[in-house]
Amino acid sequence: MSWRKLSSDSLPDNTDESQEDTSRFVEPDSAESQVEASVDSGKLNFQFEAYNEDCVICGAKNSGKSYLANELLKSFNNITCIVWDFNFQFHDARSMLFHRLDDLLEVYDKANGKGRYILQPFDKSQQAFEKLCDAVFQRGNTVLFLDELHLFCSKQSIIKPFQNLILSGRPRGISVISISTRPASLPNSVLSNANHVFCFRLNIESDVKFLESWMGSEVWQLMPVDKRQKMKDAPILPEHTFYYRNQSDVNGVVGKV
Ligand SMILES: Nc1ncnc2c1ncn2[C@@H]1O[C@H](COP(=O)(O)OP(=O)(O)OP(=O)(O)O)[C@@H](O)[C@H]1O
Numbered sequence: 001m002s003w004r005k006l007s008s009d010s011l012p013d014n015t016d017e018s019q020e021d022t023s024r025f026v027e028p029d030s031a032e033s034q035v036e037a038s039v040d041s042g043k044l045n046f047q048f049e050a051y052n053e054d055c056v057i058c059g060a061k062n063s064g065k066s067y068l069a070n071e072l073l074k075s076f077n078n079i080t081c082i083v084w085d086f087n088f089q090f091h092d093a094r095s096m097l098f099h100r101l102d103d104l105l106e107v108y109d110k111a112n113g114k115g116r117y118i119l120q121p122f123d124k125s126q127q128a129f130e131k132l133c134d135a136v137f138q139r140g141n142t143v144l145f146l147d148e149l150h151l152f153c154s155k156q157s158i159i160k161p162f163q164n165l166i167l168s169g170r171p172r173g174i175s176v177i178s179i180s181t182r183p184a185s186l187p188n189s190v191l192s193n194a195n196h197v198f199c200f201r202l203n204i205e206s207d208v209k210f211l212e213s214w215m216g217s218e219v220w221q222l223m224p225v226d227k228r229q230k231m232k233d234a235p236i237l238p239e240h241t242f243y244y245r246n247q248s249d250v251n252g253v254v255g256k257v
């Protein structure tokens with residue numbers, strides 16, 4: 001695995017706060033909410049504050065999003081995680097696998113919300129997706145991976161149960177890892193709340209332009225050379241390579257897991 005440091009512009013601040021009473025959820029400065037996770041390699045400085053930070057993973061089809069998300073899941077030791085695994089792509093020996101949300105919640109509730117859970121849903125409807133968002137919002141203290149998010153929300157249609165997680169999940173100890181092929185179609189609040197953004201290869205200009213406003217012009221190197229408007233001299237990135245940016249860092253990093 002190799003890493004190169006790149007310069008880029010700043011990401012916008014995280015500003016969303018909930019006004020609700022969230023006293024039954026972990027305090028932002030408690031020991032539990034400060035659990036940090038980092039990817040195994042040690043070369044990528046990915047310090048993730050579970051239950052307090054959000055993450056976006058985006059890129060074209062087959063670019064490596066689910067593979068990376070699965071690697072992150074495996075590295076999240078002693079952190080409660082639920083995965084909406086729409087395409088049955090997650091594999092983790094230490095996660096419990098379910099096909100029905102009710103079965104998952106029964107075990108989750110008995111375990112007082114401890115453990116790692118993969119939901120490979122038989123019911124892939126919008127309603128099932130929203131039911132999961134609501135269930136996690138009610139319970140709190142969970143890192144929720146949402147794969148294939150573009151199938152369930154867009155800029156045009158505001159999905160309340162999902163928006164609740166993004167806008168008001170943090171005081172409840174909820175982290176959302178949003179995974180999508182179309183960054184430009186994500187509601188703006190998803191990127192504005194994300195502390196960490198990973199972006200793989202992109203083919204659609206509007207996606208690059210949208211991401212550029214959040215991550216800087218380096219994202220043009222994620223396009224095929226003949227479609228780039230900037231970074232034309234940058235090398236073609238190897239397969240499954242991403243551009244990662246922590247919003248609090250000045251520089252982004254090109255890398256691969
Ligand atoms: N870093 C990697 N090393 C080795 N193989 C990888 C890596 N990343 C992805 N792959 C392989 O590439 C293929 C596509 O990866 P993945 O399924 O993660 O893509 P994706 O972006 O989630 O695609 P989709 O949008 O279709 O869900 C898979 O077979 C996966 O195992």
Ligand SMILES: [Mg+2]
Nearest residue numbers: 065066087089
């Ligand atoms: Mg995938």
